[in-house]
């Protein structure tokens with residue numbers, strides 16, 4: 001049996017014919033007392049008697065007392081508080097007497113019962129005399145669990161950090177500004193390993209200063225290597241786990257549950273396995289594949305080594321001890337290193353092809369080869385599709401059909417002055433909670449040229465944000481695709497991200513960074529450095545009116561909603577991106593800030609394409625060179641604002657105010673009908689009437705002539721003639737699309 005113990009080299013055997021025995025190590029020699037307490041039957045007394053005996057003696061001594069009722073093994077260091085306390089393991093098979101069903105589990109004590117006789121086998125080397133309080137081995141009293149829990153506490157911190165960036169879409173925001181997967185994970189890894197090392201060093205320094213033998217007696221080099229390996233494994237495991245969560249709270253709960261749960265399981269389940277000399281080592285190695293068990297094993301071995309220093313004359317865990325196969329340290333280290341690499345690779349793989357932007361790539365990788373080889377065939381198919389589409393949507397307006405043809409032509413003969421080409425983009429959201437599926441964007445074909453600002457208008461729920469989300473990789477198209485600067489959004493999103501800027505509908509900012517830090521971070525991602533970076537930051541801050549009053553250096557959590565919005569716009573423009581998406585950039589801005597923002601956007605569009613969604617017709621008129629109105633996911637009309645007004649606002653609006661009264665109002669209505677027979681009255685409210693007159697029937701000069709002469713004859717108090725506004729066009733197009741979708 002002794003041969004199976006890890007650390008026993010030689011033993012001193014002592015046999016007593018009693019139920020208790022006492023053995024002292026004093027003045028470099030053994031003092032053995034056989035049958036000292038054979039007369040005792042009350043077991044509480046035996047402890048007191050032993051202490052009385054020792055107290056009456058002079059000088060330093062160590063006492064080992066054992067008794068066969070509970071098979072505890074306690075070591076006292078001249079004081080009434082146990083320095084070590086070990087409880088027997090349960091190995092009935094090997095015991096000769098059934099009553100003695102336990103055996104002391106510590107390596108340097110063996111108890112074998114034989115009736116009332118007990119055999120004690122002790123190691124030759126016994127505790128050194130007289131140690132001070134400062135070197136008390138706390139680990140032997142409290143066990144490895146607190147250390148294991150403390151080290152593991154960083155796990156939920158790492159996990160929630162990663163999930164936070166995912167949940168808040170900061171990750172994709174960074175990606176959109178050109179931060180690739182590998183640099184992202186490398187930076188995150190370096191940050192967390194640095195954090196872990198600082199944490200660990202503080203832990204070790206604290207333990208050393210307070211005299212814990214656990215830290216002091218084992219080689220610092222060995223401890224550092226093992227902890228470093230575990231911390232690395234912990235980070236890669238957290239990366240892997242992060243791929244399963246998209247909510248910080250869930251991740252935090254599971255993370256803490258994992259730390260405490262796994263620690264307790266290790267203490268109650270795994271520890272007996274390590275201590276049981278009859279369990280196959282392969283089982284233990286298998287269990288150590290679970291990272292918390294690896295950590296538990298390390299801490300356990302360190303604590304055992306430290307305890308042995310106190311008990312026998314030797315050093316704690318040293319480099320040379322790693323060669324000893326019995327302590328299992330080499331196998332734990334190997335497991336940790338292999339798992340670290342495996343988890344890192346797995347998390348990179350899952351992040352790339354799993355939950356994040358995934359589906360696009362998976363589906364597309366399959367399509368890629370087919371598509372790449374058949375580009376010309378695809379163009380032919382495109383032409384056929386256009387024709388089929390034309391036939392099926394005869395109701396589609398001519399400007400939209402023309403745009404579709406334009407897209408077909410651009411796909412066949414690429415033209416570098418077009419930055420964005422949407423080719424039959426479609427998005428269907430699956431039905432949830434009993435709701436039917438939602439077609440948010442229907443086969444949209446659009447082209448957007450460089451140097452222009454393209455406005456996407458539409459009522460709420462029209463599909464504008466979905467369109468932008470598809471173009472920026474936030475969501476994958478159900479079918480169709482888009483080409484940004486000639487690159488396919490299904491295949492080359494990573495490359496596309498290096499040349500675009502995005503101002504999302506909801507601000508994606510770190511609350512605990514300043515505005516300047518945000519711009520610095522995104523500017524660096526866009527490869528700006530030194531003076532150029534500082535200049536770009538200053539310019540962007542000035543352009544969105546965030547430069548003065550120390551605003552750039554305030555934390556974003558102290559910014560107002562409008563300030564956050566302006567910072568988002570500044571971020572989207574930094575680093576000279578070739579395509580910029582702005583989803584309702586001016587929402588929540590006061591008029592002065594909005595004007596400044598418009599100025600910034602106007603000057604920014606010189607050498608790039610800006611795609612902007614807005615609900616403000618004024619903004620669209622001021623900023624957009626071309627406007628597309630989307631309703632119910634379909635492009636309803638497209639052109640510049642003048643073209644749209646001419647085409648879709650085919651009437652003048654005449655407003656006339658008379659004295660209130662049926663007679664006067666009717667007289668005026670007849671007068672207007674004489675100018676335009678097809679006139680329609682929009683409303684009549686206490687003397688004020690509004691009429692819409694088809695443009696083709698009306699000459700403006702005739703209206704002036706008739707109204708001025710009427711003013712001198714009749715009761716007309718005031719009148720006004722207005723051309724259609726973009727808002728009128730918008731309302732009309734939206735209404736028509738509602739009617740057609742109902743019918």
Ligand SMILES: Nc1ncnc2c1ncn2[C@@H]1O[C@H](COP(=O)(O)OP(=O)(O)OP(=O)(O)O)[C@@H](O)[C@H]1O
Nearest residue numbers: 429430438440458459460461462463464465466467
């Ligand atoms: N994740 C989703 N799951 C299911 N339906 C969605 C989802 N996102 C959007 N939709 C639906 O798709 C349609 C288009 O939504 P989208 O947000 O693109 O409209 P929008 O034009 O940007 O609206 P708004 O002007 O209000 O921002 C809406 O009917 C919306 O309810």
